[in-house]
Amino acid sequence: MNARQLEKLGLDPGCIPTAIQVIQRVVAQQGVRGKDIKERIKDVVASPATYASHADWGDLAQAVLTCAQQGPAATELRSIEYPTWGSDIDAGAHVQMEQACRLPMAVAGALMPDAHVGYGLPIGGVLALENAVVPYAVGVDIACRMKLSVVDIPPMELINRGNRFEEVLQRGTRFGIGCEHEKPQDHAVLDRDWEITRVTREKKDIARRQLGTSGSGNHFVEFGTLRLAHDAPDLGLSAGEYTALLSHSGSRGPGAAVCSVYSSIARAKLPKKYQETFGYLAWLELDSDEGQEYWAAMELMGEFAAANHDVIHRLVTKLLGARVIAGVENHHNFAWKEIHQGNELIVHRKGATPAGPGVLGVIPGSMATPGFVVRGMGNAESLHSASHGAGRCMSRKAARDKYRWNAVRNDLAKRGVRVLSAGADEAPGVYKDIHRVMAAQSDLVEIVAQFDPKIVKMCEDGSPAED
Numbered sequence: 001m002n003a004r005q006l007e008k009l010g011l012d013p014g015c016i017p018t019a020i021q022v023i024q025r026v027v028a029q030q031g032v033r034g035k036d037i038k039e040r041i042k043d044v045v046a047s048p049a050t051y052a053s054h055a056d057w058g059d060l061a062q063a064v065l066t067c068a069q070q071g072p073a074a075t076e077l078r079s080i081e082y083p084t085w086g087s088d089i090d091a092g093a094h095v096q097m098e099q100a101c102r103l104p105m106a107v108a109g110a111l112m113p114d115a116h117v118g119y120g121l122p123i124g125g126v127l128a129l130e131n132a133v134v135p136y137a138v139g140v141d142i143a144c145r146m147k148l149s150v151v152d153i154p155p156m157e158l159i160n161r162g163n164r165f166e167e168v169l170q171r172g173t174r175f176g177i178g179c180e181h182e183k184p185q186d187h188a189v190l191d192r193d194w195e196i197t198r199v200t201r202e203k204k205d206i207a208r209r210q211l212g213t214s215g216s217g218n219h220f221v222e223f224g225t226l227r228l229a230h231d232a233p234d235l236g237l238s239a240g241e242y243t244a245l246l247s248h249s250g251s252r253g254p255g256a257a258v259c260s261v262y263s264s265i266a267r268a269k270l271p272k273k274y275q276e277t278f279g280y281l282a283w284l285e286l287d288s289d290e291g292q293e294y295w296a297a298m299e300l301m302g303e304f305a306a307a308n309h310d311v312i313h314r315l316v317t318k319l320l321g322a323r324v325i326a327g328v329e330n331h332h333n334f335a336w337k338e339i340h341q342g343n344e345l346i347v348h349r350k351g352a353t354p355a356g357p358g359v360l361g362v363i364p365g366s367m368a369t370p371g372f373v374v375r376g377m378g379n380a381e382s383l384h385s386a387s388h389g390a391g392r393c394m395s396r397k398a399a400r401d402k403y404r405w406n407a408v409r410n411d412l413a414k415r416g417v418r419v420l421s422a423g424a425d426e427a428p429g430v431y432k433d434i435h436r437v438m439a440a441q442s443d444l445v446e447i448v449a450q451f452d453p454k455i456v457k458m459c460e461d462g463s464p465a466e467d
Contacts (some may be wrong), residue, residue, distance in 0.1 A: 006095075009038060010045040011064070013102065014277040018063040020095045024117075026056050028395075066276050080106050083381050086113025086440035088393070088432055093122035100137065100281055105130045107345055110382045112352050113440040114391025114432060120280030123351035123392075126385045128340055132283040133291060133298075135263040137348040139333035141215065142258060142298055143305035144250030146362035146388075147329040148226070148373065148451065149313045151322035153243045155225045158454050165223050165455050166420060168319035173221045173312060174213040175421070175459035178253065185212040185315075189307035196296045199261045203254040207304055212311030214249040216459040217396075218389075218426060221247045221312060224453040226373070232448050234360060235373065236326045243322075246371065246451060247312050248364060250333065251301040258301055262294040286346060295335075302334060328373055330354055330361040332388035340383060347383055355379070355386040355445050363445070364389050365434035367417055367426065370452050372438060374445035386444040390434040396425035403427040422458035 006016050019041065026032050032040075044051045044061050048068075051061035080101045084094075093115045100121050101109050108128040115124030120136035127137050158165060174181055190211070194204040214221060226244040228237055251258075266282035267275070269290070284291035309329065317324055335348045353361040355376030363386065364371035371389075378384055394402070403424040412419055412428075438447065 006041070009041045011041065012067040013099075014067045015060065015063040016095060017099060017277070017279065018060055020092050022057060022060045024092060028397075030056075063276060078102070080109060082109035082111060084111040084115075085382065085387075085444065086115070086437060088113070088436065089115045089124075090117060092117040093124065096120070096122040097125050099277070100125065100127050100134075103127075103129065103132075103134075103278065103281060103283065105132045105283070107343075108340065108383060110385060112382075112385065112387040112391075113437045114351070114387035114389055116392050118350060121348060121350045124387060125348075125350050126352050126383050127348045127350075128338075128345040128383055129283070129348070130343070130345060131286045133286055133294060133335050133346050134281055134283045134348060135259050135266055135294060136280045136282070137350055138259070138298060138335050139350050140256050140259045141250035141252075141333055142255035143302040143331045144248070144333040145305050145309065145329060145331045146364065147247050147306075147309035147313060148327060148362050149245045149317065149324045150226055150237065150242045150326040151245060151317060151320070152325050153320070153322050155241050155243050158223060158225065158243060162418065162455065165320070166418065168316050169221060169223070169420060169455060169457045172316040172319050173457055175219065175457070176216050178210075179213045180209040181212055184208055185311045187211055187307040187311055189303050192300060192303060194300070196300065197258075197293045199257050200254070200297050200300055203257050207252070207254045210252045210254075210308075211304075212308055212315060213252065214247070214308070214312065214459070215252060218458075219249045220367075220422075220456060220458045221245070221249075221316070222367075222453045222456040224451050224455075226449050226451050228449045232373075234358065234375070235328065235448060237449075244451060245313060245316060246362070246364065246453070247309050249305070249308055249312070251305040252308065254304060255301040258294070258297045262290065262297070265290050298335065302331060305331070328360045328362055330359075338384070340380070347385075349385055349388075351388045351391075352385045353388050353445075354384060355382065356384040359384075360448065361386070361445070362451075363387055363434075363438070364451075366390055366428040366431040367419060367422065367453055367456050368412055368415055368428035369431070369434045370450045371434075372447050372451065373449040375448050376445055377443065379444050382444050386441050387437055390431040390437050392430055393432050394430040396430075399425040399427055399430045403429065417453055418455045420455065420457040421460040422456065423460050426458055
């Protein structure tokens with residue numbers, strides 16, 4: 001059910017975020033569908049006091065009562081239209097995108113083909129605002145990003161010396177919430193000014209300890225083959241097949257702390273009439289003290305996330321005895337100041353890859369499917385954006401209920417993919433078809449090269465996802 005359908009059932013727009021959460025919970029726990037849900041929502045709207053203490057529908061009833069007390073503030077807000085790429089997108093992602101497009105300072109938006117439900121802005125959502133930044137539209141894992149390094153080792157060595165590649169991944173990487181290297185690593189990012197905000201000052205020691213590590217959830221480091229059908233001068237490579245190292249991680253604990261602090265500040269500053277409507281979409285005006293602090297902290301977290309990847313690639317390639325001959329990297333949880341429609345706008349890409357004219361980026365698939373090095377085509381409608389991956393089509397809980405990791409690992413081995421560690425919640429079946437996702441955005445990016453994973457390492461401790 002989307003926002004318009006819920007409004008037709010009598011819900012105030014301010015109640016819709018709560019409604020979608022309640023519907024998803026009831027569907028997941030009880031398997032209720034369609035007509036029964038519609039009838040129940042009508043009953044809650046008609047008699048919210050009756051349902052105020054209901055185990056399943058009480059949250060929605062309370063939201064209906066609150067909206068009635070505050071008045072129909074959200075209906076006074078304009079709603080901008082946004083284009084969508086791809087069709088395999090759950091209704092909840094559209095509800096979240098529609099809600100984001102009601103923000104008072106919203107100018108433009110777009111939804112990528114890997115989109116699915118997140119917090120506030122959906123994963124795969126792109127949102128352009130005037131003079132405002134939304135911490136939850138950037139994401140908890142600020143500057144979660146990709147980095148690919150092409151090395152000077154023939155691809156056949158992945159087969160002939162597979163054990164050596166496995167060994168260096170085991171020795172050179174660390175995964176999981178709170179993980180650290182036994183010997184703290186060093187990088188120029190630690191010489192940056194971490195005094196710019198209270199939270200960055202307080203988290204510098206954690207940043208020092210976590211430097212060069214990866215998170216949980218869908219974060220990974222893997223070796224694979226990179227195949228170019230044509231020469232790529234902007235990548236510095238001729239057509240052919242290469243060995244490459246690919247990583248996905250972000251700003252770890254410090255980034256999560258920055259998001260938590262400034263999203264709380266933003267929510268506290270929300271006008272009362274918007275509190276129910278825009279909780280996770282609370283914003284900070286960019287010219288306010290808090291907005292400037294968040295922006296400075298966000299940019300530092302971007303540098304810290306890049307440093308994490310630098311250290312990971314430095315450690316692994318040194319252990320391997322390899323030389324890096326080419327590379328590509330990009331953020332996909334960040335906000336940028338960009339010119340669109342003739343004006344400077346704050347473009348949030350939450351789980352979306354920058355795809356300006358000629359801009360190179362990396363879009364991964366899954367453990368069993370390829371990822372792609374892409375070149376942006378500068379599509380104005382998408383705000384120069386593309387997907388950040390295949391996109392989940394199954395929750396982590398549903399994945400753990402459906403898949404058994406040993407069976408998944410054995411199946412991957414038959415396909416020529418050796419997984420050193422991971423969990424059932426990252427089984428290939430939890431992702432959309434990457435080929436369909438790429439086909440849906442052929443007007444956003446062109447494919448430069450295909451990366452096929454061969455040796456994969458992820459977190460396996462069951463920790464929740466960080467992004």
